[in-house]
Amino acid sequence: MTSTVEDTERKVEAFAPLFKRGRDEMAKVLVGQHYLVDRLLIGLLADGHVLVEGVPGLAKTTAIKALANTLHLQFSRIQFTPDLLPADLVGTQIYNPREGNFSTRLGPIVANVVLADEINRAPAKVQSALLEAMQERQVTIGDHTHKLPKPFLVLATQNPIEQEGTYALPEAQVDRFMLKLNVTYPKLEEELLVIERSALPVPQLSAVMTAEEVLGARDVVQLIKIADPLMRYIVALVRATREPGLLDKSLARAIQYGASPRAGISLAAAARGHAFLDGRGFTLPEDVRAIAPDVLRHRVLPTYEAEADGITPDELVKRLLDKVPMP
Numbered sequence: 001m002t003s004t005v006e007d008t009e010r011k012v013e014a015f016a017p018l019f020k021r022g023r024d025e026m027a028k029v030l031v032g033q034h035y036l037v038d039r040l041l042i043g044l045l046a047d048g049h050v051l052v053e054g055v056p057g058l059a060k061t062t063a064i065k066a067l068a069n070t071l072h073l074q075f076s077r078i079q080f081t082p083d084l085l086p087a088d089l090v091g092t093q094i095y096n097p098r099e100g101n102f103s104t105r106l107g108p109i110v111a112n113v114v115l116a117d118e119i120n121r122a123p124a125k126v127q128s129a130l131l132e133a134m135q136e137r138q139v140t141i142g143d144h145t146h147k148l149p150k151p152f153l154v155l156a157t158q159n160p161i162e163q164e165g166t167y168a169l170p171e172a173q174v175d176r177f178m179l180k181l182n183v184t185y186p187k188l189e190e191e192l193l194v195i196e197r198s199a200l201p202v203p204q205l206s207a208v209m210t211a212e213e214v215l216g217a218r219d220v221v222q223l224i225k226i227a228d229p230l231m232r233y234i235v236a237l238v239r240a241t242r243e244p245g246l247l248d249k250s251l252a253r254a255i256q257y258g259a260s261p262r263a264g265i266s267l268a269a270a271a272r273g274h275a276f277l278d279g280r281g282f283t284l285p286e287d288v289r290a291i292a293p294d295v296l297r298h299r300v301l302p303t304y305e306a307e308a309d310g311i312t313p314d315e316l317v318k319r320l321l322d323k324v325p326m327p
Contacts, residue, residue, distance in 0.1 A: 003223045008281030011220045016279060018217070021208040026066040028203040032190040033063060039181050039294055040067050040155065042273035044214065045221045048178025048266060049134055049154040051119070051298065058183045060157045064115050067155070069205040071214065073112035074149065080122035086129035090139040091146075104141055109133050112149050112211065116156035120169055127173055130154070134176045151214050171257075171301070178266040179291075180298035182314070217276070224272040225282040229327035231268065234288055238264040240320050241300050247323040254306035254316055259299035267295045285326045293317050 003011075019041060026037055036052070040063065043050035052060045068075035078089060091107035108114070109130070116130065133139050137148045156177070158169075174180070186194060226234075241258030244251035271287040278287070297313045306316070 005225055005281045008220065008223045008225065009279070011223070012276055012279055012281055015213070015217045015220060015276075018209050018213060019277065022067075022070045025070045025205045025208060026063070028205060029066050030059060030063055031193045031197065032186050033059060033183075036060075036063050036181060036183055037067075038274075038277060039179055040064065041277060042270055042291065043155070043179055044151070044153060045217055045273040045276055046178060046266075046269040047151065047153075047218055048269060049156070049176060051174070051177040051180045052155065052157045052183060053160055053180065054157075054183030055159050058185065060183055061115065061117055064113075064155045064157070066205060068113045068115070070208050071113065072207045072210040073151070073214070075113045075115070076108040076111035077115040077117060078108050079117050080119050080126070082121060082123060084122045084126050086125050089126055089129050090133065091141050093142045102142070104144065104146075106141075106146065107139070109139060110146065110148060112151055112153065114152075114154045116154055118158060119156040120158045124170075127169065131173050131176060134173075149211075151211060151218070174298045175260065175262060177298065178270060179294040181294055182297070221269075221272045221276050223281070224275050226268055226272065227282070227327075230271075230283060230285060230288065233285060233324070233327045234264055234267050234271070236324050237288070237292060237296075237320065238267065240324050241296065244320070248319070251316070251319060251323070254303055254311055255300060256303040256306075257301040259296055263295060263299050267292060270295055289321055289326070292321060296320075 022041070023037060030037065040050060044067070052064070054060055065077070087107065089107050089109050091105050091110065093102040094105055095102055119127075119130075129139070133148060134154050137152055138145050139148065140146075185191075238259050238261070240247055241255060241263075244255045244258070267288065270291040271283045274287040274291050275281075275283045293314060296317045300313045300316050302311055302313060302316060
């Protein structure tokens with residue numbers, strides 16, 4: 001039976017107190033960072049992995065750990081380093097000389113919420129192992145495939161400086177992240193409060209959501225209505241990244257590669273998550289515009305000329321949003 005918008009909104013309203021409590025818990029250890037918190041929750045709701053980028057000291061890791069602490073889920077943190085091996089990530093087979101057989105020891109990737117800290121410091125083999133887990137929701141050890149638990153969410157961090165000794169993520173892997181978030185410096189009053197809080201004991205956070213509740217919220221998100229004109233707007237935005245010359249000749253000279261249809265899937269799912277957090281059972285163009293930079297910034301590759309002129313992917317996405325007519 002098809003759910004009406006009113007039915008969906010009642011279901012959204014039923015989950016609203018859980019996510020309010022989750023935000024309140026995270027606010028105990030975070031100052032400001034409303035954008036980061038909301039986008040992490042959208043990733044959780046839309047079943048999409050999230051890449052968080054920002055210079056050191058902006059509470060990227062703290063925010064992800066805070067989210068994990070508000071959930072009754074298994075959490076795992078993996079510090080990515082140049083000497084990390086795929087077996088350190090997914091697990092390995094161990095020989096038992098007494099029994100003469102092998103036993104499997106699962107790695108830290110087998111968890112509900114995985115923090116991949118400084119993901120760009122791991123070599124290509126490790127990144128490939130992570131890719132299978134992110135896309136297929138499974139890991140292969142020897143001849144055996146192990147399904148990952150539900151929900152499964154990878155939240156990765158990287159910083160845009162100190163690139164010596166790092167391994168740039170290939171486009172195929174970056175595309176597996178539904179959202180890429182850019183974390184910026186706090187405002188003056190927020191930074192003052194951060195320094196004041198640093199002298200106080202770190203608060204203990206309470207878990208407010210179970211795995212069943214997270215999966216139930218995801219089911220409700222999938223019911224949120226996207227009208228046909230808005231779906232066409234999503235497709236038009238994604239196609240504009242591949243055919244920018246139809247909108248603006250200067251954009252055609254600035255964009256080398258655009259987004260694949262996977263970006264449209266991610267944009268629709270994230271827009272539903274944005275509407276859910278706003279308490280609605282339907283999406284608006286404002287949901288799409290709000291979340292589009294986070295979905296597209298890592299899927300739009302500037303040309304060499306654009307990079308030389310200092311044009312960033314964020315600027316290109318903004319120009320596309322200004323050019324594509326809203327429904």
